[in-house]
Ligand SMILES: *[C@@H]1O[C@H](CO)[C@@H](O)[C@H](O)[C@H]1NC(C)=O
Ligand SMILES: *[C@@H]1O[C@H](CO)[C@@H](O)[C@H](O)[C@H]1NC(C)=O
């Protein structure tokens with residue numbers, strides 16, 4: 001009887017595997033974004049593998065699989081984690097006293113804690129890696145080094161390499177057990193050694209971000225979770241107890257860098273590992289959170305070169321998962337970097353680029369390590385109700401998105417400038433012209449040359465209107481811009497006959513003035529410093545810029 005039952009179960013598991021195998025076929029037809037938005041689909045299958053089963057793991061507690069863990073599209077398959085001894089979660093401590101030689105911490109063995117450099121009075125930073133990853137990855141030690149440098153922290157690397165290998169379905173299940181291990185680690189340190197969970201900050205990449213979420217679910221008053229491009233497959237569109245969400249810690253800040261939605265199966269390397277859905281209190285979308293500058297395979301170094309230099313593993317990480325790894329790079333740079341990553345709440349990245357959300361009045365926040373020091377955020381947290389500062393649980397699907405732009409290589413953090421060009425419409429000007437614009441900016445701090453105001457393509461400029469764009473540059477102009485030199489090149493588009501401008505038309509651009517704003521983080525208590533400069537031509541009401549010519553503007557508009 002029992003044997004028969006087992007065989008029966010295996011048959012059903014096989015059926016599910018076949019269903020799973022069919023998933024890519026569905027993927028081509030169904031727009032995953034629509035599925036993510038739509039309500040959960042009721043799975044009308046009478047029997048689901050492991051439904052209503054519970055497994056317990058000694059002192060760690062129990063895990064169950066209920067129907068809510070299944071979703072026909074997002075999460076068709078669930079399994080239980082591999083045994084504890086196989087995943088073999090380890091906690092390795094680094095501090096200023098031992099920045100390079102890690103100490104293995106085992107909370108069940110008192111002396112590994114008391115004999116280590118672990119100090120429960122100091123803040124604890126934990127790093128959790130993701131799928132097909134290990135603590136041996138370069139980024140883990142880079143981030144650890146920056147953290148050790150940044151402050152007197154207990155930096156703990158969580159090693160779950162025993163459970164992070166394919167299949168993806170198994171690895172996602174393993175993260176639940178790793179979450180229990182982390183919760184047990186922190187809860188025991190609280191009970192036996194006086195650690196305050198509020199001082200603990202877990203930083204997780206990809207699957208590691210959800211792992212941190214599972215840990216946070218079982219820790220009272222965990223201080224903070226930073227999710228670095230949380231993994232999308234099996235999590236996006238799922239209920240909050242399955243993925244990272246704002247209830248998992250007092251502050252959940254998330255950096256999304258690879259949100260191009262895809263259907264991913266085990267072993268399949270494809271673009272788009274990260275979630276696009278906001279899942280924290282602060283969700284940052286650098287460069288729109290989908291594709292990162294410098295991650296275009298065609299412009300990077302040749303594959304074989306990278307392969308030779310850094311090995312296959314690193315090459316695949318850099319080339320195939322460049323967008324996915326960028327969240328890590330941005331966070332690591334933010335730890336000791338001097339430049340502040342300022343994210344702005346905005347309806348969309350297009351609005352942001354058009355300069356519509358340039359002031360912090362719309363809401364802004366610091367991305368990265370210093371997210372908790374966003375002016376107003378920490379102080380306000382004590383006397384504002386939760387949904388005034390952070391989107392509350394029921395608002396979370398429409399959670400605010402914070403946008404910013406970055407460079408394509410280190411240093412990624414750059415200054416944002418908003419350039420507004422006020423066009424004149426004198427007699428003789430065409431009603432519109434199209435082409436390319438570049439500026440040079442000059443302030444007391446120095447000069448920026450060749451700043452491209454039409455980075456994507458030519459723009460159509462209507463005389464009499466204004467053109468606004470937000471661009472970034474590594475250099476800090478430090479306030480007032482004294483002079484602007486604007487260069488204009490008319491674009492003749494043979495495909496658009498109206499833009500052909502040969503004999504009877506005027507290819508000149510007529511510009512009244514240029515306004516340059518520099519983005520600043522308002523400091524609390526102080527009045528906002530005015531970093532806006534308006535620049536005009538010296539003699540006339542407007543400048544007449546010929547094709548391939550340029551004109552200068554000065555901060556003398558009042559005179
Ligand atoms: C699992 O539990 C739910 C709720 O108790 C119940 O409706 C469902 O039928 C159960 N499923 C199985 C397979 O026992
Ligand atoms: C499953 O586990 C969760 C979290 O521990 C618990 O809240 C829930 O009651 C459990 N459900 C069942 C059916 O055992």
Ligand SMILES: *[C@@H]1O[C@H](CO)[C@@H](O)[C@H](O)[C@H]1NC(C)=O
Nearest residue numbers: 109110111113114191192193
């Ligand atoms: C751990 O060891 C220290 C020093 O030997 C001792 O003071 C402390 O009570 C021990 N804690 C536990 C939970 O055994």
Ligand SMILES: *[C@@H]1O[C@H](CO)[C@@H](O)[C@H](O)[C@H]1NC(C)=O
Nearest residue numbers: 376379380381382383384385
């Ligand atoms: C928060 O509380 C402090 C002290 O009670 C008060 O000065 C401050 O204005 C409050 N902030 C807000 C935003 O209410």
